[in-house]
Amino acid sequence: xxxxxxxxxxxxxxxxxxxxxxxxxxxxxxxxxxxxxxxxxxxxxxxxxxxxxxxxxxxxxxxxxxxxxxxxxxxxxxxxxxxxxxxxxxxxxxxxxxxxxxxxxxxxxxxxxxxxxxxxxxxxxxxxxxxxxxxxxxxxxxxxxxxxxxxxxxxxxxxxxxxxxxxxxxxxxxxxxxxxxxxxxxxxxxxxxxxxxxxxxxxxxxxxxxxxxxxxxxxxxxxxxxxxxxxxxxxxxxxxxxxxxxxxxxxxxxxxxxxxxxxxxxxxxxxxxxxxxxxxxxxxxxxxxxxxxxxxxxxxxxxxxxxxxxxxxxxxxxxxxxxxxxxxxxxxxxxxxxxxxxxxxxxxxxxxxxxxxxxxxxxx
Amino acid sequence: xxxxxxxxxxxxxxxxxxxxxxxxxxxxxxxxxxxxxxxxxxxxxxxxxxxxxxxxxxxxxxxxxxxxxxxxxxxxxxxxxxxxxxxxxxxxxxxxxxx
Numbered sequence: 001x002x003x004x005x006x007x008x009x010x011x012x013x014x015x016x017x018x019x020x021x022x023x024x025x026x027x028x029x030x031x032x033x034x035x036x037x038x039x040x041x042x043x044x045x046x047x048x049x050x051x052x053x054x055x056x057x058x059x060x061x062x063x064x065x066x067x068x069x070x071x072x073x074x075x076x077x078x079x080x081x082x083x084x085x086x087x088x089x090x091x092x093x094x095x096x097x098x099x100x101x102x103x104x105x106x107x108x109x110x111x112x113x114x115x116x117x118x119x120x121x122x123x124x125x126x127x128x129x130x131x132x133x134x135x136x137x138x139x140x141x142x143x144x145x146x147x148x149x150x151x152x153x154x155x156x157x158x159x160x161x162x163x164x165x166x167x168x169x170x171x172x173x174x175x176x177x178x179x180x181x182x183x184x185x186x187x188x189x190x191x192x193x194x195x196x197x198x199x200x201x202x203x204x205x206x207x208x209x210x211x212x213x214x215x216x217x218x219x220x221x222x223x224x225x226x227x228x229x230x231x232x233x234x235x236x237x238x239x240x241x242x243x244x245x246x247x248x249x250x251x252x253x254x255x256x257x258x259x260x261x262x263x264x265x266x267x268x269x270x271x272x273x274x275x276x277x278x279x280x281x282x283x284x285x286x287x288x289x290x291x292x293x294x295x296x297x298x299x300x301x302x303x304x305x306x307x308x309x310x311x312x313x314x315x316x317x318x319x320x321x322x323x324x325x326x327x328x329x330x331x332x333x334x335x336x337x338x339x340x341x342x343x344x345x346x347x348x349x350x351x352x353x354x355x356x357x358x359x360x361x362x363x364x
Numbered sequence: 365x366x367x368x369x370x371x372x373x374x375x376x377x378x379x380x381x382x383x384x385x386x387x388x389x390x391x392x393x394x395x396x397x398x399x400x401x402x403x404x405x406x407x408x409x410x411x412x413x414x415x416x417x418x419x420x421x422x423x424x425x426x427x428x429x430x431x432x433x434x435x436x437x438x439x440x441x442x443x444x445x446x447x448x449x450x451x452x453x454x455x456x457x458x459x460x461x462x463x
Binding site: 035047287296 | 390396
C-alpha cells in the first residue's frame with residue numbers, strides 16, 4: 001500500500017511532510033510491514049520465578065556440599081597430594097561462585113541497587129571462580145594422570161607433593177585473577193530501560209580488536225586448554241586402568257565416565273545455546289521475535305544447569321572418595337551426631353600392593 | 365586460511381560461551397529495522413537502542429500514539445530528521461511547563 005505514497009515531490013518531502021500519508025494509524029500498524037520491538041514479558045516473568053527458585057536451591061545445596069569439603073579439609077588437614085590441594089581450592093572456588101548467586105537473584109528481581117563497586121565485586125568474583133574452577137579441574141586431571149600413568153615420576157615427586165600442590169593452586173588463582181580482570185575493571189551498575197543493572201560495559205575506546213583479543217586469550221587459557229588437557233589425561237588414565245584388569249579399575253572407570261558425562265551433560269546445553277546466540281550476533285542472522293524468545297528461554301534454563309555443576313563437584317570429586325567419606329563420618333562423630341567411627345572403615349585405607357591403584361583409590 | 369578463519373570463529377564463539385551472565389537480564393530489543401518511513405503524525409516519542417545496552421543491533425525505537433514501539437535504522441536520514449522533530453516538539457512542550 002505504501003507504494004501509493006511514493007509519487008510525492010521529493011524523498012525529503014516524504015520524510016518531513018506527514019500530510020502525504022493517507023493512512024489511518026490503525027491501518028499502518030496492522031500492515032505488519034514495520035518491524036516492532038520484540039517484547040519479552042513472558043520470558044522476563046519466567047526469569048523472575050525460575051531464576052530465584054533454582055539459583056537459591058542450587059546455592060544452598062552447593063554451599064552445604066562445598067562447605068563440608070572445606071570443613072573436613074580444614075579440620076583434618078590431610079592434603080598430601082596436588083589433587084587434595086586442588087580439591088580444597090575447587091571447593092572454595094565453587095563456594096564463592098555459589099555465594100554470588102543470591103546477588104544475581106536480587107539483580108533479576110529488583111535491579112542492581114548496591115552500586116558499581118559491589119557490581120565489580122560480583123562480576124569479578126563470578127568470573128574469577130568460573131575460571132579457577134576450570135583450572136582446578138585441569139590440575140586434578142593432570143595429577144591423576146601422573147599418579148596412574150607415570151608411576152616412577154609420581155614416586156619421585158611424592159615427598160614434595162604438598163608444596164607443589166599449594167604452588168599449583170596459587171598459580172591457578174593468579175591466572176584466574178588475570179583472566180577475570182576485564183570483569184573487575186569494566187563492570188558497572190547502569191541505568192537500562194528504567195532499571196539499574198549490573199553488567200560489563202566496555203568503553204568505546206577499547207576497540208573491537210582489543211576486545212576480540214581479550215576474548216581469545218580468555219577462551220584459550222580458560223576453556224580450550226583446560227578442556228583438552230582434561231580429556232587427554234582421562235583418556236590415558238582410562239587406557240592404563242583398562243590394561244590393569246581386576247574389579248577395582250572398573251569402579252574407577254565408572255567414576256571417570258561419570259565425571260566427564262556430568263561435565264558434558266551440564267555444560268554442553270548451555271554452551272550450545274550461547275553458541276547459537278553468538279552465531280546470531282556474529283553472522284547477523286535474522287530471527288523472528290518468537291525464535292528470539294525461545295532462545296532466551298533456553299539460555300535461562302540451561303544456565304541453571306551449568307550452575308548445577310558447581311553443586312555436583314563435591315559429590316563427584318570428593319564424596320566418591322573413601323577417605324572423604326571417612327572424614328565426614330569423623331566430623332559427624334566429633335559433632336556428636338553419630339556414634340564412633342565404624343570399625344570396618346578404619347581398615348579401608350589398608351596398604352595395597354599396587355602403588356598406582358592405591359593412589360587412585362585415594363583420589364577417587 | 366579457511367581453517368584459521370574457522371578457528372578464530374570458534375574461539376570467538378567460545379568467548380561468548382564464557383561471557384559472564386551475571387544478572388541474565390532478558391531485554392526487549394529491536395531485532396530488525398525497516399527503511400520504510402514512519403509518519404510523524406503517529407509518533408509521540410522515541411528512544412535509542414544501542415549495542416552496548418545488550419541488544420544485537422542499534423536502532424531508533426519510535427513510540428506511537430497507540431503505544432506501539434516501531435524499529436527504525438539509526439543512521440537513516442529520515443530517522444534523524446524525525447528524531448530532531450520530536451526533540452523540538454518535546455522542548456516546546458517542556459518550556460510552558462517550566463514557566
